[in-house]
Amino acid sequence: MTIACRYCGTLEDVPPLAGAQVAICPVCDCRLERSNGRSITAALACAFATFMLLFPANLLPLMSVSMLGMTRRSRLGSGVIMLWHHHWVIVAALVAAFAVLAPFVRFGLLSLVLAMVHLGFRPHWLGRLFRWSMRLDHWAMPDVYLIGCMVGYGRLAAVLPVTIGAGGICLICAALLCMLSRATLDARTVWRQIHPEISPDTAEAAIGCEACGLALPATAEGSRCPRCALRLRARKPDAFVRTLALVIAGYVLLLPANIYPMSTDVQFGVRVPHRIVDGIEELFQAHLYPLGVLIFCTSIAIPLLKLLGLTWSLLSVRHPSSRHLVLKTRLCHFIDEIGRWSNVDVFTIAVFTPLLQFPGFVTTGASVGATAFILVVVFTMFASRTFDTRLMWDAALQTQATPAQTP
């Protein structure tokens, strides 16, 4: 069966994998196909259980804090509403999209598609729905939100009594099942069930579908993929310019994200701003070393690595070189995978805000740094999605071909 490698564009003939096996692209060393030997039923059970658990996780209180006889509860939506009321609309809208909306749509669609495949129904729109659910995997973040809750819990429990509510337990289960459904889902098997792979004539040029990896004759460019209905392109359109614009925007916002406070507390009438570094310092002072290292990695190291890695990749399209091509491709793949984890710090603020509302004693809210930071995360996530690693391979191939063509 022919599969188009989405990282270097090479067409590979991969025999069906049996059991838990991985097929690696011999050109770029990235994963072509992974088979985990688990049935579609297991993935369906995990996806549907996650979907059902999202309801109580959203409706019931995640955590509660008591101080001087007053109790404050935090729900998934209450942080969003409070951020909105405090006029941090960009942060509120993005937290709502990643933590509330995207998980419902992602797991709702995935459950529907897997149930249809399991029951043997193959309507023509099934591939399109599966493509959408796979795209949303990146943006649905109950697992990242859970880590945000853990950081919030760690920081608060050091000074105040915190109780984990029923919603919190459901969120823990939903986040674990979200990770489990990612591990059990064998996307290639589902794609094959929706529409089998076709082997194009190896003698003619071929293109691969960006979403489902279906290899088709090059003449199909511009038409819709017969499996997932995505418009077929040899390379992502304007990938270089779009990625460059997003990376520049990321660099511009990185400075205010680190200079300005992410959140501001008002303690007995005194304003106490917290920048990213202050938050990390506080966690270390409270001897919460693992959480301090985690926030350093997610809020400082990962955004920097993403911007520098993408800059290196963009430079190698303009100044082609076949050196470190495999490393650069793997780096882009890694950047794309870890990008979503940078949201931990912003999610911590969303969890924190409804809990610490004791007017006259202590109140907290987001600050301008949070808007700048979440935009850095979103721009770099879009940049890694927009960038086409195949451009680096094309550019390197062209420079290798050029001396041979010159007389």
Ligand SMILES: [Zn+2]
């Ligand atoms: Zn490859």
Ligand SMILES: [Zn+2]
């Ligand atoms: Zn497709």
